[in-house]
Amino acid sequence: MTDDEVLMRAIQAGDSHAYNSAVRQHIKPLSHYAFRMLGNSKDTEDIVQETLLRLWTHAQSWKPDKAGVSTWLHRIAHNLCIDYLRKDKSSVSSELSEDLESSDKPAQAPEREERLEALREALNALPERQRSAIILSHYQGFSNREIAEVMGITVDALESILARARRGLRAQLSE
Amino acid sequence: MNDAPQERELVTGTMRGQDHMNMTAQRFEQIVTAYGSEAARWPAQEREAALHFLKESLAAQSLVEGYRELDALLDAMPVPALAQMEQRVMRSLREKTRDSFLDKVLDWLIPRQQRGMAWAWRPALVACLPLVCGIYMANFYSFGIDSVENSWQEELYLISMNDYAEITE
Numbered sequence: 522m523t524d525d526e527v528l529m530r531a532i533q534a535g536d537s538h539a540y541n542s543a544v545r546q547h548i549k550p551l552s553h554y555a556f557r558m559l560g561n562s563k564d565t566e567d568i569v570q571e572t573l574l575r576l577w578t579h580a581q582s583w584k585p586d587k588a589g590v591s592t593w594l595h596r597i598a599h600n601l602c603i604d605y606l607r608k609d610k611s612s613v614s615s616e617l618s619e620d621l622e623s624s625d626k627p628a629q630a631p632e633r634e635e636r637l638e639a640l641r642e643a644l645n646a647l648p649e650r651q652r653s654a655i656i657l658s659h660y661q662g663f664s665n666r667e668i669a670e671v672m673g674i675t676v677d678a679l680e681s682i683l684a685r686a687r688r689g690l691r692a693q694l695s696e
Numbered sequence: 697m698n699d700a701p702q703e704r705e706l707v708t709g710t711m712r713g714q715d716h717m718n719m720t721a722q723r724f725e726q727i728v729t730a731y732g733s734e735a736a737r738w739p740a741q742e743r744e745a746a747l748h749f750l751k752e753s754l755a756a757q758s759l760v761e762g763y764r765e766l767d768a769l770l771d772a773m774p775v776p777a778l779a780q781m782e783q784r785v786m787r788s789l790r791e792k793t794r795d796s797f798l799d800k801v802l803d804w805l806i807p808r809q810q811r812g813m814a815w816a817w818r819p820a821l822v823a824c825l826p827l828v829c830g831i832y833m834a835n836f837y838s839f840g841i842d843s844v845e846n847s848w849q850e851e852l853y854l855i856s857m858n859d860y861a862e863i864t865e
Contacts, residue, residue, distance in 0.1 A: 537793055553775050664739070690766055
């Protein structure tokens, strides 16, 4: 039995200590994913909270042979983010540049900062699924199969989405 | 950042049937366009063949170079420190998932280790609790029946009340 299975069986049995341990383990990658998708901490907080609450309330629906816990949680977060963005597109805002704590903000040359700002805008301009695919592939460290599982598509479809996203980003940056 | 010449050369390579360890130029282009310039992000089962192809093909090297800046910029884009938000979420989740008093009582009666059909038999057991309590209390207090010794007198009294007319007929 894998670590995921042991943990999830305990959560399914109502073990709140196991649940708290799983929350500690997954909260950071989930909050980074949601923040990159939504661009602000308030909405990120709502999505992360709902995702992790479902880890408790929907633990029975996790199937060990289908996906790892992290993949399963990212799938929930992905669906919540997509729903949220489709309902209220105007709320997508960017705190990335303003709210970085000084220790986290690497010193950038002005030209580099401009390029980063351009990339930020280009990412926000991407369709939600393309943005999600880029984030899952570049930042979250998932394999192509895991990303396809998160997004509920085939690997071929994923590669097509990723290629369109990267081409889109390059085109935006070269303007 | 126009990669059209590289693409042309790569397609030509495919048409000529060039491949290295089953990697075609077309497939290599698909991989780089989808997963970027860093080999670590390429599909694990094709990585070795793609790296071999990259070593051999100038067009492939040029294509990878074209995607390097984008990857470097993506790498450089940080997220803010979300520690306070994460603490708030964890606190809130702890409150929301805390066991109620009833849950604690149930856990004390029957630990939740083997849930199985618990959704059905646990409520049934709870429903039976008043019955069990009632039986216990009735047995304990006897409700006016003081002792077993008096019962023969009561029996005699009940026999005397019978109508024996039917028996004698």
